[in-house]
Amino acid sequence: MSILVNKETRVLVQGITGREGGFQTERCIEYGTKVVAGCTPGRGGETAYGVPVFNTVADAVEAQGPIDCSLIFVPAPGAADAILEAANSQIKVIICITEGIPTIDMMRVKRALRDSNLTLIGPNCPGVITPSECRVGIMPGSVFSKGRVGVVSRSGTLVYEAVDQLTRLGIGQSTCVGVGGDPIIGTTQRQVLEMFNNDPETDAIVMIGEIGGTAEQEAAEYIKGNVKKPIVAFIAGSTAPPGRRMGHAGAIIAGNTGTAASKKAALAAAGAVICDSPAEIGATTLSVLKERGLI
Amino acid sequence: MKVHEYQAKELLAKYGVPVPNGRVATTPREAREIALELGGPSVVKAQIHAGGRGKGGGIKLAANADEAEAAAKQVIGMTLVTPQTGPEGRLVRSVLVEEQTPVERELYLAALIDSSTGFPVLMGSSAGGMEIEEVAATNPEAIHRVSIDPAAGFQPYEGRQLAFALGLTGDLLRPAVALMADLYRFFVEKDCSLAEINPLVVTKDNRILALDAKLNFDDNAAFRHADILALRDKDEEDPLEVRAQEEGISNYVKLDGNIGCVVNGAGLAMATMDAIKLAGGEPANFLDIATANDPQRVVNALGIITSDPNVKAILINIFGGMARVDIIAEGIIKANEDLKLNVPIVARLAGTNLEEGVRMLEASSVKCERAEDLGEAARKAVAAAKVGA
Numbered sequence A: 001m002s003i004l005v006n007k008e009t010r011v012l013v014q015g016i017t018g019r020e021g022g023f024q025t026e027r028c029i030e031y032g033t034k035v036v037a038g039c040t041p042g043r044g045g046e047t048a049y050g051v052p053v054f055n056t057v058a059d060a061v062e063a064q065g066p067i068d069c070s071l072i073f074v075p076a077p078g079a080a081d082a083i084l085e086a087a088n089s090q091i092k093v094i095i096c097i098t099e100g101i102p103t104i105d106m107m108r109v110k111r112a113l114r115d116s117n118l119t120l121i122g123p124n125c126p127g128v129i130t131p132s133e134c135r136v137g138i139m140p141g142s143v144f145s146k147g148r149v150g151v152v153s154r155s156g157t158l159v160y161e162a163v164d165q166l167t168r169l170g171i172g173q174s175t176c177v178g179v180g181g182d183p184i185i186g187t188t189q190r191q192v193l194e195m196f197n198n199d200p201e202t203d204a205i206v207m208i209g210e211i212g213g214t215a216e217q218e219a220a221e222y223i224k225g226n227v228k229k230p231i232v233a234f235i236a237g238s239t240a241p242p243g244r245r246m247g248h249a250g251a252i253i254a255g256n257t258g259t260a261a262s263k264k265a266a267l268a269a270a271g272a273v274i275c276d277s278p279a280e281i282g283a284t285t286l287s288v289l290k291e292r293g294l295i
Numbered sequence B: 001m002k003v004h005e006y007q008a009k010e011l012l013a014k015y016g017v018p019v020p021n022g023r024v025a026t027t028p029r030e031a032r033e034i035a036l037e038l039g040g041p042s043v044v045k046a047q048i049h050a051g052g053r054g055k056g057g058g059i060k061l062a063a064n065a066d067e068a069e070a071a072a073k074q075v076i077g078m079t080l081v082t083p084q085t086g087p088e089g090r091l092v093r094s095v096l097v098e099e100q101t102p103v104e105r106e107l108y109l110a111a112l113i114d115s116s117t118g119f120p121v122l123m124g125s126s127a128g129g130m131e132i133e134e135v136a137a138t139n140p141e142a143i144h145r146v147s148i149d150p151a152a153g154f155q156p157y158e159g160r161q162l163a164f165a166l167g168l169t170g171d172l173l174r175p176a177v178a179l180m181a182d183l184y185r186f187f188v189e190k191d192c193s194l195a196e197i198n199p200l201v202v203t204k205d206n207r208i209l210a211l212d213a214k215l216n217f218d219d220n221a222a223f224r225h226a227d228i229l230a231l232r233d234k235d236e237e238d239p240l241e242v243r244a245q246e247e248g249i250s251n252y253v254k255l256d257g258n259i260g261c262v263v264n265g266a267g268l269a270m271a272t273m274d275a276i277k278l279a280g281g282e283p284a285n286f287l288d289i290a291t292a293n294d295p296q297r298v299v300n301a302l303g304i305i306t307s308d309p310n311v312k313a314i315l316i317n318i319f320g321g322m323a324r325v326d327i328i329a330e331g332i333i334k335a336n337e338d339l340k341l342n343v344p345i346v347a348r349l350a351g352t353n354l355e356e357g358v359r360m361l362e363a364s365s366v367k368c369e370r371a372e373d374l375g376e377a378a379r380k381a382v383a384a385a386k387v388g389a
Helices: A019-031 A057-064 A076-088 A103-113 A156-168 A189-197 A215-226 A260-269 A278-291 B005-014 B028-038 B065-075 B132-138 B156-165 B170-189 B219-224 B239-246 B266-278 B295-306 B325-339 B354-363 B374-388
Strands: A010-014 A034-039 A051-054 A069-072 A093-096 A119-121 A127-130 A134-137 A146-153 A173-178 A204-210 A231-236 B022-025 B042-046 B059-062 B095-099 B103-114 B119-125 B143-147 B192-203 B208-210 B213-217 B251-254 B259-263 B285-288 B313-320 B345-351 B368-370
Touching (some): A010 A019, A019 A134, A034 A057, A051 A057, A069 A076, A069 A134, A076 A093, A076 A103, A093 A127, A103 B219, A156 A173, A156 A204, A156 B266, A173 A189, A189 A204, A204 A215, A204 A278, A204 B266, A215 A231, A231 A278, A278 B266, A278 B374, B005 B022, B005 B095, B005 B170, B005 B213, B022 B028, B028 B042, B028 B065, B042 B065, B059 B065, B103 B132, B103 B170, B119 B132, B132 B143, B156 B170, B170 B192, B170 B208, B213 B219, B259 B295, B259 B374, B266 B313, B266 B374, B285 B295, B295 B313
Parallel strands (some): A034 A051, A069 A093, A093 A119, A146 A173, A146 A204, A204 A231
Antiparallel strands (some): A127 A134, A127 A173, B042 B059, B042 B095, B103 B119, B103 B192, B119 B143, B192 B213
């Protein structure tokens, strides 16, 4: 088992005919992901990378049968609309890669999805990968390896960084999830921790947070009462100056909230092992796994 | 994006928020004319994108037009240092000349997004005129919040809850609720990340008025707000940051160290800064090159970094996902030719199309020290900067 996606997952790509959407769709197919349909309004009837393209998500579902997951590359001005179109067809897992969606649009999306049983990952995220089974996103597949450590991160490139370190040390991953760097995201780190906690094939969790907001503190609250599996945490942005947005719209220290120090303290108090250096995530995980007899 | 106080007030006034009468002036003479138009005593307020202006001497009271002119003469052209500008301060280029308002009470009101729920909130405080972070730390019970359902939008009962909590009762109740509705409508329609009125005042003659206003706009929504974009004042921004944006690098923040960083991804860019610090160095900037997959963008990034005279070494840290290492390598090679780079470069490359990128770099005349991982890259960059310094 794993979380969110596996080798059976049937994937639709929204924005399949775009430059990045196309390039990444090919990489997903090469990895072994079951891409069963694409959607680009006005391009219905075409084929891209051997996959039939439809005008609407509804058409894709009608023609191709059940679709479990949608991967969205639609440009920012239309991305919120694309998410809601996937939701309207009851696609259970919606993964939105798009960066730069207006926050007000995401506020409406979040409200619309609130009472549904659908899971939105992202936006502004690298997607989800279950190594050797299914890659639904933009991550470099070659650095991932199958195993029993779950990885969750706000940043995409820090997923690759952490996983590269793990893989080099022979530590494989169950599933890796980038939840996204925007102020409003569909699924929080706390929710992904809960999924990993309930996944019998995940033994330990690497969590990568960053400055801004209170998502790591909320994750710490959950860890405290619920998670027995070991957690290694790194928080990016210890050296970031306050009041400046560090790339991610959500990564800004406002007053005393959102600092790396406050997040590390909350996670440490909840029992997570804090890794101060981004270069030591793999080594720290290795020593924790050894300590717990998990390797 | 930020705007000046006078622009914020003009924008809010169009949505019905009551503000004092006044206008902006760029010369003492204009300030005099505005004060004459207003009639009575006025206040002359320096217009810069930073708070705490009063403490730095940027806000002056004037009894008549002569005094307004004299105040403007003092303030326009001064370098105003406030707790928010840093020690270098900001040059004042314009002043807002406004009628003086006799104040009975000062409050705080803001619309923002609560990131833990993803819903907008209206936040009010009975301790106006203070930074809200300070109120939260010292007097949290003074802060009241109402969460707004974005599907239904702002409802008058939500406004009444907040108004009663802030003591805006009697004749003030209706105008207070109307003001909140206007503020919320503005916040949503104009894609704000923060719309703050501080202080919101009750006047001696029992009116409510936005005495100061601060608006931050969501850069991601700029494409649909040409009117807001036209208000941008590049004089208020760091020149290198402005140049970075013009050259397609939206995520550059200048810092004080001597190791220039080119990284893909905001998280990795922050972590790279952290690694440099842990290795005993200081980053010169935050720079996320994002995933444009355009070699020219790499050239531009290196051009911006090397025009900072403090930079003694460059650390390029690319972990290709959507970004491709071969395209980054093409950019480094082009930058080396175009810019005649003469600071040591440490490159850590990994991920998508790595082999091709490394082949290209090795076949080129670029002198860069390769590093296998982030820790090694940081150590090598710190060592190179020490030699260069």
